[in-house]
Amino acid sequence: MSNQHRKNKKSFFGRPIWQNSTKTIKVAPQRYYQPESLQDVLEMVQEGIDTKTPVRAVGSGHSFSDAPKAEGILIDTDKLNRLSGIYNFTNKQGHYFEVEGGIKVHELNAALDKAGYCIPTMGGIDHQSIAGAISTGTHGSSLLFGAMSNMVKSIILVTHDLQDKSKAKTYRIERAGSNALTNDPDYQGPELIQDDDIFNSAVVCFGVMGIIFSYVLEVDKMYYLSEKKEVSEWKSVLPKLRDGSIFDNHRSVFVQVNPYKFKGKNLTLVVYHDDYATCDRNMFLERLKHGFWHRLKRFSRSFSFELVSRFPYLLWFAIWRINTFPNYVPRFLNTAVKSQRDEEYFNKGYKVMYQGLDYVKERAFDCEIAVPMDPEGNYLDTVEALMEYLGNLREEYKMHITSPLGLRFIKGSEVFLTPEHGEDVCYIDTPALLHVYGRDTIISRIQQFLLSRGAKPHWGKLNQYMDVDYVKTRYPRFDDFMRVIEKFNATGIFYNIFTKRILGR
Structure with missing residues (x-):
């Protein structure tokens, strides 16, 4: 293998080190390569086969799970970007x-x-x-x-x-x-x-x-989207979710809910995206309206939250405040929901779908777990049970998630090991800031709580309680998947600690 493919991104006593975006996963591989062509990748995989060395690839490191862990050859795909x-x-x-x-x-x-x-x-x-x-x-x-x-x-x-x-x-x-x-x-x-x-x-x-x-x-x-963000109470949103009417005539719907009552209410944000095939507006005025006027209104609704979102170093003050005064969290999340209200944001599709890095959850990690949807809306009983459970953890242990629960709704798929295989699902996202008290414990408790109800974790988020027996019970095409995998991964060089846990290989 030519040394031109080797990349020493960060070293400690001469060993290359790779870490994910939140610095919660670190890998010290035997070889750290950065290919620039298909031929490069072929040579690197051949080296793994010849030397019986495990081979894994990584991208931007946004995964919080142990899926990227590579004990042998680590392939950094940054230059395969055309x-x-x-x-x-x-x-x-x-x-x-x-x-x-x-x-x-x-x-x-x-x-x-x-x-x-x-x-x-x-x-x-x-x-x-x-x-x-x-x-x-x-x-x-x-x-x-x-x-x-x-x-x-x-x-x-x-x-x-x-x-x-x-x-x-x-x-x-x-x-x-x-x-x-x-x-x-x-x-x-x-x-x-x-x-x-x-x-x-x-x-x-x-x-x-x-x-x-x-x-x-x-x-x-190229198409354009109109985004509207409405704030209301959970008790008024819940019936629309249960009967499905909230999804009528909308390209997509996303819900954030404060799981902790503040002044007797669980404040909720509903984000609607509606499709426009063409643009019939002055985009300069649209950018000015969204970039200045709506941002100014967000500051007026929640000055402290917007400061934390705009200036990351102030996040340490928010973390100190949460750890020192845990009763502050319901108010903090309430303002996080309220500040996002927006009459309309109009732009190109991908610009509207991008939520941005200003959200506090971007300085967090999380588990995100898929609950099967049903026509009667009974999946929402799981959401409400989780909210009650989080309230109990707050009262008893003063532990919190530090961002609103995110509810995302995904159409079913034929892909064998995607969490939405064969059924529509509601993903429940539960972010916690990296340095708040009880972070690991509360994320662990949430996983165990939802897995006990048959939910399926996102593969790229925290999922340490998933094992091969659970995967087999929740994915009906698991055996077909494994027959394919064993055919392509004949020497086992593409397995790692993550796959050993969830696939038994």
């Missing part, structure tokens, strides 16, 4: 772009914007690598479209040669039959595999099938 362009080996209707797996979501958005296109969904932030986001099941909040994985139509994967496990090989993986993307008889590229089970295993597999070099994503022509 938008290759329109995918030409298909005659299917739609807009298809090939993108390298290390490109950050904000880089992808900017490149697509220049070409006049926009992704159909994304998470609330945009600094993740696209492969990291998709492979761990990242989502927005849409019962119409689903998670980011639904954009994927084709994958270039570097893995074992299926005929000779001593060699590395590159494959293009797609769905089969009429759902296959590549249908040009003059196709040139990696060997093509069109198989539903293999595709549905590869899309969300947290690196256990090999190293994802690129995707072909289906995107939309």
Whole structure:
């Protein structure tokens, strides 16, 4: 392996160190490589096979789980960040772009914007690598479209040669039959595999099938969204959630709720996104209105919260205040909800979907757990039970989450190991600031509470109480997934401590 691929990002006594964005996961691999091409990745995987050394890839490090942990060869995908362009080996209707797996979501958005296109969904932030986001099941909040994985139509994967496990090989993986993307008889590229089970295993597999070099994503022509944020009481929002009327005629809906009563109320924010195909407004005036006038109103509603959001160093004051005066938390979260009220924000789709780094939860980590939705809305009983449980923990132990509960609603998927496999789900997000009292304990308690009710944690968030027995019971296609994985990961070099816990390998 050429030394040009080695990257010493941070060293201690000469050893390369990688850490995630919150510095809660640190890895000291044997080799730390940064490929710049498909051939580079192929050589690195071949080295892993030849030396029987585990191989894992990382992106921006936004994962809080132990999924990125690499004891052997760590592949940093930062330089695999190109938008290759329109995918030409298909005659299917739609807009298809090939993108390298290390490109950050904000880089992808900017490149697509220049070409006049926009992704159909994304998470609330945009600094993740696209492969990291998709492979761990990242989502927005849409019962119409689903998670980011639904954009994927084709994958270039570097893995074992299926005929000779001593060699590395590159494959293009797609769905089969009429759902296959590549249908040009003059196709040139990696060997093509069109198989539903293999595709549905590869899309969300947290690196256990090999190293994802690129995707072909289906995107939309540039569109515009109107965002409205309404503040009300939980008791008035709950019936609309239960009968589903809150979702009528909206592209997406996102809910934040203060789980702690303040002045006898659980204040709730509902965010609505509505679709506009074209722009018929003066965007300069729209930016001025949103960037100045609405920001000024947010300061007037919650001066202290906005200061913390705008100036990160003041967050230490908020942490001190929470730890010293825990009864302050319900008021703090109330102002966090109230300050976000906004009559309208109008912009390009990806700019509206981006929630921004000004939220206090961005200086936190969390578990995010999917609860199956049902037509009767009984899943909301779990949400209310969690709110009661959090209230009990606050009263008895003075431990808190430090951001409103986030409720996101995702359409079901065929992908085998995505939490929304086979059913619509409500994700419950429970952020806690990194340095508040009882942070680890309360996140652990929340996980155990929700898992006891059959929920499924997000793979990229904290999920340390998931084990292989629980995964088997909650994912009906687990055995099919494992048959595919064992075929592609013939020597086991793509397993790690995370996969040993959740897959038994």
